[in-house]
Amino acid sequence: MLDFFNGMGLRGAVYVNGTIAPAAEAAISVYDHGFLYGEGVYETLRTYNHVPFLYDGHCRRLRASAGYIALDVPFTDDELFERISETMIAAGDLHEAYIRVLLTRGIGELTYDIVSTPAPSLVIIVKPLDEPPARVYTDGIAISLVPILRNHPGSVNPIIKSNNLLNNALAMQEANRRGAEEGLMCNYRGELSECSQANFFMVREGVALTPVSEAGLLEGLTRSFLFEVGREVGIDVRGATLHPEDLETADEAFITSTTRELSPVTRIDGRPIGTGRPGPVTIKLLEGYRRRARAITQPRVSEASLRK
Numbered sequence: 054m055l056d057f058f059n060g061m062g063l064r065g066a067v068y069v070n071g072t073i074a075p076a077a078e079a080a081i082s083v084y085d086h087g088f089l090y091g092e093g094v095y096e097t098l099r100t101y102n103h104v105p106f107l108y109d110g111h112c113r114r115l116r117a118s119a120g121y122i123a124l125d126v127p128f129t130d131d132e133l134f135e136r137i138s139e140t141m142i143a144a145g146d147l148h149e150a151y152i153r154v155l156l157t158r159g160i161g162e163l164t165y166d167i168v169s170t171p172a173p174s175l176v177i178i179v180k181p182l183d184e185p186p187a188r189v190y191t192d193g194i195a196i197s198l199v200p201i202l203r204n205h206p207g208s209v210n211p212i213i214k215s216n217n218l219l220n221n222a223l224a225m226q227e228a229n230r231r232g233a234e235e236g237l238m239c240n241y242r243g244e245l246s247e248c249s250q251a252n253f254f255m256v257r258e259g260v261a262l263t264p265v266s267e268a269g270l271l272e273g274l275t276r277s278f279l280f281e282v283g284r285e286v287g288i289d290v291r292g293a294t295l296h297p298e299d300l301e302t303a304d305e306a307f308i309t310s311t312t313r314e315l316s317p318v319t320r321i322d323g324r325p326i327g328t329g330r331p332g333p334v335t336i337k338l339l340e341g342y343r344r345r346a347r348a349i350t351q352p353r354v355s356e357a358s359l360r361k
């Protein structure tokens with residue numbers, strides 16, 4: 054069995070409820086309600102300069118997501134940081150790290166009754182960060198507006214970053230079938246909401262527009278950070294109510310996420326966006342984003358000299 058996993062090239066280290074193991078050996082009970090029912094919440098972080106980026110924001114969102122499903126978070130942000138750091142050390146030499154933190158309802162009987170799961174399960178996956186290939190930034194990617202709707206906020210609210218990801222997986226798989234690298238979804242009102250693993254932006258007349266939170270979406274930390282970057286680089290970044298027809302008026306488009314930063318979108322369902330090349334507003338925001346991400350994770354001189 055281990056050979057099978059090793060053959061899959063699993064890299065890194067995984068913390069599971071107090072034990073750190075190599076990726077191929079990490080395991081959790083099939084009675085964990087995260088596995089059985091998708092009951093859990095998660096965060097995906099990455100490092101810049103080996104420092105987890107926007108750590109406080111990820112902790113805030115993890116706590117908010119857990120709150121929406123009445124899940125206890127039995128550790129402080131500092132304690133979680135300590136466990137992430139230990140797992141990063143166990144993962145060995147990483148250029149930059151991909152970090153996934155999962156908190157589930159825990160292990161218990163086959164029932165939805167929360168009494169059966171007294172202790173949440175904590176899993177931390179650390180592996181080398183696979184940055185998107187250079188062609189993503191030079192040529193842009195193709196996405197597809199898929200027929201799968203983003204969850205109604207009265208159902209599994211998209212604001213919850215939950216392990217219950219069937220809606221997202223179906224959207225991405227449909228996009229892949231159509232030869233695209235992301236699936237853009239509408240909400241139940243027919244407005245654009247977000248992609249399966251990223252937020253969506255389009256640029257019109259120099260302004261970067263992204264669906265408002267009320268469209269029913271996950272409020273990405275990259276998306277929020279971009280509002281600040283926009284102010285810094287002098288580009289208006291705004292929330293807007295957008296419809297599929299608006300895509301025809303887009304001069305540029307891009308998606309945002311922790312692991313994909315800003316990835317230019319140059320085709321939607323085969324139709325070129327603007328010139329069909331990554332546009333100037335997207336590139337200016339991407340450069341501003343990277344500059345600021347690297348600056349705020351730069352170890353201060355005093356810290357760097359302490360480590361020598």
Ligand SMILES: Cc1ncc(COP(=O)(O)O)c(C=O)c1O
Binds near residue numbers: 221252272275309311
């Ligand atoms: C549905 C969805 N929207 C948006 C995002 C982007 O969020 P962030 O920028 O915090 O990574 C993600 C990230 O995985 C996502 O799954």
